[in-house]
Amino acid sequence: MTKGYLESGTWKAEFSGKEIFRMLRGYLVNKKYASSEEMDLDLAKKIGNYQHEQSTAPKELLALKRHISQEVMNL
Helix, strand or coil: CCCHHHHHCHHHHCHHHHHHHHHHHHCCCCCCCCCCCHHHHHHHHHHHHHHHHCCCCCCCHHHHHHHHHHHHHCC
16 A cells, blocks of 8 residues: 555645655754754754755746746846
């Protein structure tokens, strides 16, 4: 059952991205003294910095950034 769920791609629509993110964060950022919110932010910043340095940010994110920049310039 699980294999079919994964192979069909159904999990992409039904499984929360936050759950995946938090499971990964537990492996990558294991700061016992930090709150989960701080660890989420730390990992998100590291991912963003890596994407920026490697010029590998998702197209949708770059388009959103351009759109926001244009809107700010129009204010």
